[in-house]
Amino acid sequence: MTAPDRPAPPAWTPTAALGRAVLLTGLLLAAAVLLGRVDLVVLAVPFALGTAYALRRRPTELPQVWISADEAHLVEGGEVSGTVSVGNPGTVPYDVAVLRTRVSPWLRVTRAALAGGDAPTGRRASPTDRPFVTSVSPDTAVDLELSGTALRWGRHRIGPAGARVAAGQGLLTSRAVYAEPIRSRVYPKTEPFDAVEAMPRAAGLVGAHHSRRPGEGGELAGVRVFAPGDRLRRIDWRVSLRARQLHVASTLSDRDAEVVVLLDVLAEAGRSGGVAGTASVLDTTVRAAAAIAEHYLHRGDRVALLEYGPSARRLRPATGRRQYLTVLEWLLDVKAQSSPHEPYDQVFGPQVLSADALVVVLTPLLEERSAQMLARLARSGRFVVAVDTLPSDLTPPTDRGWAEVAYRLWRLDRDTMIAQLREHGVPVVPWAGAGSLDQVLRDVARLATAPRVGGR
Incomplete structure (x- = not known):
């Protein structure tokens, strides 16, 4: 009932x-x-x-409250602005309107003032911790302007906001009216990243990477005898005159590559301090993924994203600026997700990874399942590069007895696991911004071009 x-x-x-x-x-x-x-x-x-x-004129309309925010492309460390408005749709003025709002702690509000008013000064806490009082004339609205700094990537709430007004010389009061919060999108700040042009294997038809196949490109492969079908503009007249036979300059074709950025979200470690503070595992993972995607998309390559976790989110490979904006939007929803089960088969379904793709795995290597996943990818013939996202300044608690000794033992065990991965052909490098993957990509490209010995 x-x-x-x-x-x-x-x-x-x-x-x-x-x-x-x-x-x-x-x-x-x-x-x-x-x-x-x-x-x-x-x-x-x-x-x-x-x-x-x-009481000769009694109000009948409740106040209206709404929240708006600047929809510009907002990056960590950028200026964020929003507005909380209270409106009077009736014909009776509001003598007193009390307005209050909440703001995500990752949006540091440094100025909060009613339109035309002065910002509060001399306050250590956020200006939004206190209510704001104003009067509202009929058919008008008063805006509470918020401005500050976005400290961390993600979808951060502005609101909820509530207002309560009094009319009739303070003899009547309305019930509280609330506005639902809105989420302001703060994109990760892309750290400087650059990589060599060497790619393990280029599989596309056009692109900026030099493949091992002859074709139309800008990389000189050698000089050979003219054959039917060769273009006249490829004739090397100096060699032809010396050899008394037509020779042409052969080039390597330019191909694009597919890069798969795999984010290990099984565990989180460290404490996030925002864009100007310490970085947690997720902070390093998201910012590194954005930088790697930006670099390869700018070169015309196809970039795909995968999550190694229970949700197994994925973003199909594509190129261009639209894909970069989609990557940034996709990264806003990254969060740590523990799972008691092995998500390998759930993540790597059929036809998820191309045989020629370069797989860049961003992982803190906090779980044995992550190491097993890297080993399985390497055994399957994939070109895998593991990027260690564990904070270098991670320190153990010193007030819990044997915690420091346990931390040292765990570090030794983790170093052993990394050494075993390298023995299996999986390079593991810490993320350090620009040039982090240069030497690793050279080694992987060298291994890919080396002759393979087939067993009988």
């Missing part, structure tokens, strides 16, 4: 001031009748007339 719907609270209710005015007027009139004193009636008349005059 369902419970009956509760009646909605009244839109406007009398305040304690109205109760006191009515009570005082009644007491004076009653005393005047009982005691036969006219002077008490004279004293009651101002209270009665003042109350009646204040």
Whole structure:
């Protein structure tokens, strides 16, 4: 049996001031009748007339509250701005409007002031910790302007915001009206990243990387004898005159590559301090993924994203600026997700990874399952590069007995695991911004071009 719907609270209710005015007027009139004193009636008349005059126009419309934010491309460390507005849709002015809002701690609000007012000064806490009071004329709205700095990537809330107003000279008050929060998108700050042109294997038809196949390109492969089908502009006249036979300059074709950025989200470590503070595992992972994607997309390569976790989110490979914006939007929803099960088969379904793709795995290597995943990818013939995203300044707690010794043992075990991965052909390098993967990509490209020995 369902419970009956509760009646909605009244839109406007009398305040304690109205109760006191009515009570005082009644007491004076009653005393005047009982005691036969006219002077008490004279004293009651101002209270009665003042109350009646204040209530001659009673408000019927509740205030309106809404939140808006700047929709510009906002990056970590950039300036964020928003507005919380309270409006009066009726014909009766609001004598007092009390407005209050909440803001995500990752949006550091340094200025919060009503339109035309001054910002609060000398406050250590956020300016939004206090309510704001104003008056609102009929058919107008008053804006609370917020400005500050975005400290961390993600979708951060501005709101909820609530307002409560008083009208009729403070004799009537409205019920609280709330506005749903909105989320401001803050994209990760891409750290400087550059990599060599060497790629393990280029599989596309066009691109900026030099493949091992002859074709139309800019990389000289050698000089050979002219053959039917060769273009005349490829003739090397100097060699042809010396050899008394037509020779052409052969080139290597330019191909694009597919780069798969795999984000290990099984565990989180470290404490995030925002763009100017310490970086957690997720901070390093997201910022490195954005930098790698930006670099290869700028070169015309195809970039795909995968999450190694229970949700197994994926972003199909594509090229261009639209893909870069899609990558940034996709990275906003990255979060740590622990799972008791092995997500390998769930993540790497059929036809997810191309045989020629370069797989860059961003992992803190905090779980054995992550190392097993890297080893399985390497055994399957993939070109895998592991980027260590564990913070270098991670320190153990010193006030928990054997915690420091346990931390040192865990570090030794992790170093052993990394050494075993390198023995299996998986290079592991810490993320250090520009040039982090240069030497590794050279080694992987060298291994890819080396002749393979096939067993009988």
